[in-house]
Amino acid sequence: MTDEYKPPPLPSPFTNTSPAPVLLTQGAEAHLYKTVSLDPSIPAALKIRPSKPYRHPILDRRLTRQRIVQEARCLVKLVREGVSVPAVLSLDWEGQGGEDGGWGGAWLLMEWIDGPVVRVVLEQWEAWLKKNSSSLDQAQLEQEEERVRGLLRRMGHALGGLHKAGVVHGDLTTSNLMLRLPATSSDPGPTGVSMEGEVVLIDFGLASQSAQDEDRAVDLYVLERAIGSTHPRSEPLFESLLQGYRESYKGATSTLKRLADVRLRGRKRSMLG
């Protein structure tokens, strides 16, 4: 009954590129491939939003186009504003796919970011801490925490820059934050986990342009919850991220005030009693 999963066919012209694109991840909405752009030595990230046959074709085209264009617009705007995100190389919202060359979804070609996602960095660090926590003295522990604080503060700076540019991400998790590998790597310290590199925001599939405190605060809240559930040991350090955020732009204070409201409310909360 359950056949081996086959990803949908690549849209043209990626059926002819060599080397062939390599599938990296498959989300609910999009497939991410590693491919090359112009020259085989220039790597690029290819995001494909395949058509969804369960949807009415008109609705499907409308949504797919809306979303890919929105994502590209946000990225272009952020690049212009100097926020570190992958640059847009090209896109097609009317991609031709399959053998019959019909509607096959939309695709977006982006700059390749070389480096780990923050989720992996924090997971490695937490694993190291768990293994060595007994043999660490107070000074070492503080030094290590200071390093993570520094990373979180830089993440806060990046988010502040994002919000300052008038864009909200919509799906902030540590999987959507990357560290661009620096040209010369410094000593990663006793943990062997490097936290160097510029923080780069990726995956703007749910992003939108908004300058409202509400949307910005929800962005931060989503990230706070994501860190709480995936990196319990780093959660107490979240305050550093907010500190970095506070330093990064003027309107941050009112957003953080709103964040306090967002934390308290919601349908998510039990209303018993």
Add this chain to the structure above:
Amino acid sequence: MIGIGMEGSANKVGIGIMLHPEDGSEPKVLANVRHTYNAPPGEGFLPKDTARHHRAWVVKLVKDALKEAKVTVDDVDCICFTQGPGMGAPLQSVAIAARMMSLLWGKKLVGVNHCVGHIEMGRLITGASNPVVLYVSGGNTQVIAYSSQRYRIFGETLDIAVGNCLDRFARTLHIPNDPFPGYNIEQLAKQGKRLVDLPYVVKGMDCSFSGILAASDGLAATYGLGGSEQAKLDAEKSALNTEESQDLDAKPTRADLCFSLQETVFSMLVEITERAMAHVGSKEVLIVGGVGCNERLQEMMGIMARDRGGSVFATDERFCIDNGIMIAQAGMLAHKMGLNTPLKDTICTQRFRTDEVWVKWRDD
């Protein structure tokens, strides 16, 4: 073990009797009786009228169920009733009946979460072991996945339920409430062909329906399609069976609006379900709740699941629509684990979240 399940959280009052054989074989449905309170076209059911209906019917239904199941009061081990979520007054009427029966016959009471009842019944009927559950009805819209003895809510509606959206649009168009508005919308939508632009609101794994309802109502008003006059005209037309001209510039018909509304809201539901499946890495989907009877929704979900290499499980109206046996099923699972509800804790509540229930009977 034999249990009675009593359900009355909305406009259906249902009594079900289930048998869980001692040898651990497949549970059996001994009786499943139900009576529905229907408001006239163009209106919804009000809590006080619905509660009066439930009070009037509950005793007769219990008697009928016992007769149909061919069991006596002595055979019964526990009385399960819906504790919430739902409408306050109807919930209370049935809870009072359950307490009275418990005191009269000296049986243990088990309070059941309505949503968990749907999930357990769906799992029993379809045999799906650990699916992502889409629970869609007139009062609830949730995407649920099981994890360490809780049914966790991954996504849900931010305002009204999807069934509420459909029901209220049926009211606008004066589509009859009998047997239920969603069914009549589904039949009308089958004649619709043109997709009208409606808002599409998905935020992460949550969605919202109130704006879509307002937009649909607005379109119906603009084209003069609402109200009882149009409903009568439509009925006459379909009786004559005249073919409408398929002119693309012509104004949309009532059928087109129903069609567009269904296509839009169901696409949203399938999308959030797909997100949850990708998130938890599951390949099975189970659709429960009244809207889950809709064949178009089942079809769309089937296509999505197929493309992910999985499958969809759905049930028909006997088990999808609120009923007593689902309450009996979930209640008996809890009863076996020793989870009973003492009389003083048998208050019912309109807000009772799915993830508050300790699912002690599952240990995977």
